[in-house]
Amino acid sequence: MAPPSVLEAMAAPLLGYLDPDFLGVLADIRGLLRIAFQTENEWTLAVSGTGTAAMEAALGNLIEPGDRVLACVHGYFGARLADMAARYGADVHEIQREWGEAFDPEEIRAALRPGIVKLVTLVHAETSTGVLQPGIPEIAAMCHEAGALLVLDCVTSLGCVPVTVDAWDVDVAYSAAQKGISAPPGLSPITIGPRARKALEARRSPPPAFYFDLRLLTTYWGDTPAYHHTAPISTAFALREALRLVKEEGLDARFARHRANAELLWKGLEGLDLPLFVTRKNRLVPLTTVQTPPGRDEAAIRRRLLVDHNIEIAGGFGPLAGKVWRIGTMGHSSRVENVEALLKALGVEMRGPA
Amino acid sequence: MAPPSVLEAMAAPLLGYLDPDFLGVLADIRGLLRIAFQTENEWTLAVSGTGTAAMEAALGNLIEPGDRVLACVHGYFGARLADMAARYGADVHEIQREWGEAFDPEEIRAALRPGIVKLVTLVHAETSTGVLQPGIPEIAAMCHEAGALLVLDCVTSLGCVPVTVDAWDVDVAYSAAQKGISAPPGLSPITIGPRARKALEARRSPPPAFYFDLRLLTTYWGDTPAYHHTAPISTAFALREALRLVKEEGLDARFARHRANAELLWKGLEGLDLPLFVTRKNRLVPLTTVQTPPGRDEAAIRRRLLVDHNIEIAGGFGPLAGKVWRIGTMGHSSRVENVEALLKALGVEMRGPA
Numbered sequence: 076m077a078p079p080s081v082l083e084a085m086a087a088p089l090l091g092y093l094d095p096d097f098l099g100v101l102a103d104i105r106g107l108l109r110i111a112f113q114t115e116n117e118w119t120l121a122v123s124g125t126g127t128a129a130m131e132a133a134l135g136n137l138i139e140p141g142d143r144v145l146a147c148v149h150g151y152f153g154a155r156l157a158d159m160a161a162r163y164g165a166d167v168h169e170i171q172r173e174w175g176e177a178f179d180p181e182e183i184r185a186a187l188r189p190g191i192v193k194l195v196t197l198v199h200a201e202t203s204t205g206v207l208q209p210g211i212p213e214i215a216a217m218c219h220e221a222g223a224l225l226v227l228d229c230v231t232s233l234g235c236v237p238v239t240v241d242a243w244d245v246d247v248a249y250s251a252a253q254k255g256i257s258a259p260p261g262l263s264p265i266t267i268g269p270r271a272r273k274a275l276e277a278r279r280s281p282p283p284a285f286y287f288d289l290r291l292l293t294t295y296w297g298d299t300p301a302y303h304h305t306a307p308i309s310t311a312f313a314l315r316e317a318l319r320l321v322k323e324e325g326l327d328a329r330f331a332r333h334r335a336n337a338e339l340l341w342k343g344l345e346g347l348d349l350p351l352f353v354t355r356k357n358r359l360v361p362l363t364t365v366q367t368p369p370g371r372d373e374a375a376i377r378r379r380l381l382v383d384h385n386i387e388i389a390g391g392f393g394p395l396a397g398k399v400w401r402i403g404t405m406g407h408s409s410r411v412e413n414v415e416a417l418l419k420a421l422g423v424e425m426r427g428p429a
Numbered sequence: 430m431a432p433p434s435v436l437e438a439m440a441a442p443l444l445g446y447l448d449p450d451f452l453g454v455l456a457d458i459r460g461l462l463r464i465a466f467q468t469e470n471e472w473t474l475a476v477s478g479t480g481t482a483a484m485e486a487a488l489g490n491l492i493e494p495g496d497r498v499l500a501c502v503h504g505y506f507g508a509r510l511a512d513m514a515a516r517y518g519a520d521v522h523e524i525q526r527e528w529g530e531a532f533d534p535e536e537i538r539a540a541l542r543p544g545i546v547k548l549v550t551l552v553h554a555e556t557s558t559g560v561l562q563p564g565i566p567e568i569a570a571m572c573h574e575a576g577a578l579l580v581l582d583c584v585t586s587l588g589c590v591p592v593t594v595d596a597w598d599v600d601v602a603y604s605a606a607q608k609g610i611s612a613p614p615g616l617s618p619i620t621i622g623p624r625a626r627k628a629l630e631a632r633r634s635p636p637p638a639f640y641f642d643l644r645l646l647t648t649y650w651g652d653t654p655a656y657h658h659t660a661p662i663s664t665a666f667a668l669r670e671a672l673r674l675v676k677e678e679g680l681d682a683r684f685a686r687h688r689a690n691a692e693l694l695w696k697g698l699e700g701l702d703l704p705l706f707v708t709r710k711n712r713l714v715p716l717t718t719v720q721t722p723p724g725r726d727e728a729a730i731r732r733r734l735l736v737d738h739n740i741e742i743a744g745g746f747g748p749l750a751g752k753v754w755r756i757g758t759m760g761h762s763s764r765v766e767n768v769e770a771l772l773k774a775l776g777v778e779m780r781g782p783a
Contacts, residue, residue, distance in 0.1 A: 076442060076443055077442075077443055082439075082440045082441075082442070082663075083440055085436075085439035085440050085613075085663055086436045086437055086439050086440040087436075088430060088431075088436070089430055089431055089607070089613060091741050091743075094735070094741065123478055123479055123482070123615075124477055124478045124482065124640060124661075125477055125658055125659040125660065125661060126658070126659060127639065127640045127657075127658040127659070128477070128478065128640050128658075130639075130640075131638050131639065131640045135637070135638065155639070158639060159639050162635055162636070162637050162638070162639060163637055164637075251659065253443070253659065253662075259439075259443060259661065259662055259663040259664070260659045260660070260661050260662060261477075261615050261661035261663070261664055281516055282516070283489070283516050283517055283518075283637040283638065284485050284489065284516070284637065284638050284641075285481065285484075285485065285509070285512060285513050285516060286478060286481045286482050286484075286485045287638075302746070303481075304479055304480070304481035304482075305479040305480060305481070305605065305607065305614045306479065306614070307478075307479060307613065307614050307615035307661070307664065308607075308613055308614060309436075309439055309613040309615070309663075309664070309667075310613070310615055310661065310663070310664065313663075381448070387445050387448065389445075392656070
């Protein structure tokens with residue numbers, strides 16, 4: 076859910092996409108995103124689409140046909156990055172881990188062919204499995220040693236757990252609006268570091284999608300904006316307000332709140348004999364995966380939670396379909412009362428028939 | 430501007446992208462878009478981005494590298510379509526007309542190499558010049574005779590003037606939300622006819638952008654939806670409400686209202702000695718271009734209209750920079766009081782110094 080002031084911002088009267096007041100909104104978003112991503116990157120903006128659009132912007136701008144991409148796949152979104160890279164004509168090599176596990180950085184090092192791999196794709200927080208990939212700064216350093224760029228999917232980490240783009244030296248990081256930031260979906264944060272910017276400026280051909288062309292987008296989002304496309308105006312009002320709330324709370328306080336509510340949830344689920352799916356050291360704070368109760372109709376339980384209790388939890392998909400539930404405690408929704416309401420409702424379900 | 434009930438819809442609490450209530454919203458949008466486009470096309474939906482995203486979806490899905498595209502360019506958006514087609518690897522041939530003119534269908538026929546051209550791109554309502562392209566059914570018929578598909582940009586025509594996709598036999602038509610439909614930008618209507626669908630299903634390779642892949646999008650928007658991407662939820666609430674208002678007013682009444690307000694504007698501008706830029710027979714009802722007054726600082730006048738009178742009119746761009754103003758009377762903004770307020774404010778400006 077989004078905070079009330081964020082939803083209210085959506086209903087403000089529209090402005091033109093080059094109206095000086097609207098350009099002020101974009102400038103605010105740029106500045107606030109630098110705080111959220113903990114970066115000084117000049118090329119920090121929001122792509123006019125939902126999270127998948129930011130993935131497209133990252134890969135579509137950096138890949139030229141024939142480029143070698145190392146895709147680290149340990150869940151659905153890692154696999155999606157591999158698929159996308161192939162669509163842009165990359166020569167994609169994959170390394171894989173079981174869904175529910177994280178990579179050991181040494182596995183990535185072993186697959187990095189120095190001077191050959193241009194781009195490494197990696198998911199920081201796998202929404203399909205509930206795994207947080209550790210060791211990002213080490214992985215970034217080994218990518219750079221091998222002459223490769225690191226693209227990091229932070230869709231479910233930004234605003235929930237630390238994403239320190241500059242300190243980790245990540246080349247491209249992107250996210251979505253509706254998870255840790257708690258704005259309505261429709262504008263998706265992305266930040267481009269100096270190495271990636273250089274690679275992008277050295278392209279031999281323009282990226283296929285004009286709509287996602289970062290050289291043009293950074294002009295619209297820059298100091299002397301010119302028309303490129305119509306931005307989603309209302310969604311920008313809401314994103315600014317949501318990011319303002321992130322800044323107001325403070326990143327450390329926000330991360331501590333997410334952690335405390337996740338710990339409360341984990342303890343409660345274990346108390347209901349629902350085993351957590353991911354080992355503690357790789358467990359993702361804002362999205363918890365838990366094994367579904369054996370012999371029960373898990374989809375029916377989720378349906379009743381939604382209809383009778385107004386609580387939405389997600390099912391598993393791919394190899395985890397039917398096997399796990401995915402429970403989000405992100406941004407505005409990471410609250411003690413939400414965790415308690417879910418545990419109470421699940422407690423009733425676990426005792427009842429289904 | 431958007432109607433109050435549309436802005437209110439933006440502030441409704443969020444739903445999940447697979448929540449049955451939200452899937453009902455998508456189904457409503459599908460049905461209402463068929464009314465707006467006057468089509469029975471099953472593949473009728475809204476792309477999760479602003480108008481340029483719908484252009485990408487149209488071209489990115491239909492073009493494979495090496496395909497011959499005939500781009501009809503008589504303004505900025507025609508040129509953008511040619512640029513986009515080239516980015517997707519098309520062999521683009523252009524025919525051109527001066528900005529401010531329309532094509533004679535015979536010019537298009539002469540450029541159509543039967544059996545060679547796969548796709549013709551044409552702008553129905555050129556937002557950069559204020560021209561409405563006449564003769565669409567004739568042009569569609571000659572495209573089909575030559576074995577080509579017709580992609581029609583209806584960004585500034587849908588909801589303002591007739592766009593009868595089935596009667597005209599247009600293969601792909603797309604639009605934006607924030608013009609004739611008067612919803613906030615962020616979801617963009619597109620409809621795909623049977624010939625285009627067949628071409629799309631016969632592709633040898635997937636389109637570069639997963640985000641715009643219509644075979645996948647039509648599954649999410651279909652009768653048994655599966656996850657593809659997170660839709661812009663709030664924007665969908667607003668688009669549904671805006672389309673409901675279009676249906677409630679009725680297309681004929683809506684077109685008559687646009688026409689009457691445009692006639693009022695045209696008469697008033699001529700009364701102020703501001704000559705209209707486009708000849709009457711090609712003049713676009715929802716967007717009027719008028720020559721700027723000679724010897725005056727046209728940008729200063731526009732700035733004062735915005736700051737002192739809260740009226741935004743647009744300048745010209747490309748070859749028309751400084752030469753024309755572009756005045757929108759679209760959707761909810763096509764109202765007698767708006768036209769009168771602008772004429773009054775312009776009257777003051779035309780008498781005053783600058």
